[in-house]
Amino acid sequence: MEDTEQGMEHRHAPLPDGVIDVETANVLAERLKMLSDPGRLRMIYALAEVDELCVGDLAASVGSSESATSHQLRQMRLGGLVRARKQGREVFYRIADTHVRQLLEVIAEHFLHGDPEH
Numbered sequence: 476m477e478d479t480e481q482g483m484e485h486r487h488a489p490l491p492d493g494v495i496d497v498e499t500a501n502v503l504a505e506r507l508k509m510l511s512d513p514g515r516l517r518m519i520y521a522l523a524e525v526d527e528l529c530v531g532d533l534a535a536s537v538g539s540s541e542s543a544t545s546h547q548l549r550q551m552r553l554g555g556l557v558r559a560r561k562q563g564r565e566v567f568y569r570i571a572d573t574h575v576r577q578l579l580e581v582i583a584e585h586f587l588h589g590d591p592e593h
Contacts, residue, residue, distance in 0.1 A: 505554070506554050506555065506556075509550065509551055509554045509556055510556075510578075510582070512547070514537065514539060514543070514547060515547050515550070515551060517537045518533060518537055518539075518544065518547060518548065518551070519551070519556060519557070519570070519575070519579060520579065521533060521536045521537055522557060522568060522569060522570050523570055523575075523576055523579055526569060527560070527567045527568060527569035528567065528568060528569075529565045529566065529567050529568075530544055530545050530548065530565075530566055530568070531565075533548070533568065545566075548568050552568070555571055556570070556571055556575055557569065557570060557571055557575075558570075558571050
């Protein structure tokens with residue numbers, strides 16, 4: 476292909492089949508934003524270590540208020556990261572599925588592997 480300075484128009488190669496559309500990219504970006512908050516990330520990791528926790532126990536384990544923890548858990552439930560189960564007046568949360576756990580493992584492996592500070 477010749478330079479555009481010589482009068483030739485630059486042509487881009489067609490997009491590969493694996494490129495996601497804009498709408499899908501937006502949905503994924505919104506979901507991944509949930510993991511960008513350190514408090515939510517700590518809650519997800521805490522839940523990954525046990526089968527499930529009630530809001531109070533999870534709040535205590537991450538050093539947050541029950542109100543703030545409950546709010547964050549609601550956001551993560553709506554985003555599909557956690558599931559809730561009500562037992563009487565208590566609400567118990569757990570990781571939504573094995574994909575969330577796998578995602579956490581890959582993230583930690585990728586970003587913390589070989590980092591002497593972590």
